[in-house]
Amino acid sequence: MKELIESIPKYEKGPVDFVVDTCFLYYLFEKQHEKAFMETCSEHIVVLTSFTAEEFLFHSHDVGHEVRERFRHALKNGLRLFYYELPVKPGDREGEKKFVSEFDENLLKLIPDPSDAVLLVAALTLKADVLTRDKHHLFTTKLENYVYNKGLQVLNNLP
Numbered sequence: 001m002k003e004l005i006e007s008i009p010k011y012e013k014g015p016v017d018f019v020v021d022t023c024f025l026y027y028l029f030e031k032q033h034e035k036a037f038m039e040t041c042s043e044h045i046v047v048l049t050s051f052t053a054e055e056f057l058f059h060s061h062d063v064g065h066e067v068r069e070r071f072r073h074a075l076k077n078g079l080r081l082f083y084y085e086l087p088v089k090p091g092d093r094e095g096e097k098k099f100v101s102e103f104d105e106n107l108l109k110l111i112p113d114p115s116d117a118v119l120l121v122a123a124l125t126l127k128a129d130v131l132t133r134d135k136h137h138l139f140t141t142k143l144e145n146y147v148y149n150k151g152l153q154v155l156n157n158l159p
Contacts, residue, residue, distance in 0.1 A: 001068060004075045005053045011082040011126075017044035018159075019084075019123040021132035022055040026063050029070040033158070034079075040158050041080045046131075048081045049122045055090045055115070084126070088118055110143045120147070120154075129153045 018040075025048075028037045040046065056071075075081075088099040096114035100107050103121045111117040116138055123130045129152050132138050138154050147154055 001072055002057060004072060005048075005057070005083070008048060008053075008075070008081050008083040011047055011084040015045060016047050016082075016084075016126040016128040018046045018131050018155075019119060019126060019128045020046055020048055020052065020081075021119050021130065021134060021138075022052050022059065023133045024131045024156075025052075025056055025071065026059075026067055027133045028158075029067040029074075030063060032070070034070050034074045036158055038074060038077075038079050044159070045128075046081055047084045047122070047126060047128065049119065050083065050085045051088060051090055051115075051118050051122070053083065058090060084122060086118065086122060090115060107146075110140070110146055111138070123147075123152060124150055127152065129155055129159075131155055131158070 028034060086099070088095045093114060096118050097108060100111075100114055100117040100121055103124070107117050107120065108114060111120060116134055119130060119132070120138070120143075124147075130138065130147075132154060133156055144154065
């Protein structure tokens with residue numbers, strides 16, 4: 001699986017429509033929505049960050065093997081994603097906090113979990129909407145206002 005993820009084309013430059021979160025990927029492939037996701041990815045520029053990819057691999061044992069198999073199958077069958085390298089790794093809580101604070105020192109007041117804030121920083125940097133199912137940290141009114149003022153959205157379903 002790691003080799004497949006590493007084969008995803010690197011994001012170079014240009015507009016990005018969506019940054020996808022780990023829990024959103026699990027949701028899509030658990031609920032068998034990969035066909036709709038493949039369609040979305042063929043019509044839009046969708047980015048998978050290195051942070052999300054590492055989280056996906058690390059926590060993949062927490063979900064059914066069907067999720068891994070469906071994701072692997074989708075990648076092998078041309079799922080069009082772009083890989084965006086971030087200078088922070090999951091599990092490095094201090095590194096996550098530093099990364100987020102360097103972008104916006106107030107962001108951790110809106111998102112108490114630094115790993116969720118990392119995803120938002122990537123989206124804000126790329127000027128892309130977020131695809132996530134994280135209702136605890138990314139669907140708050142304060143955060144919704146914050147991203148709205150930046151011209152972005154946090155979505156919990158495919159567009």
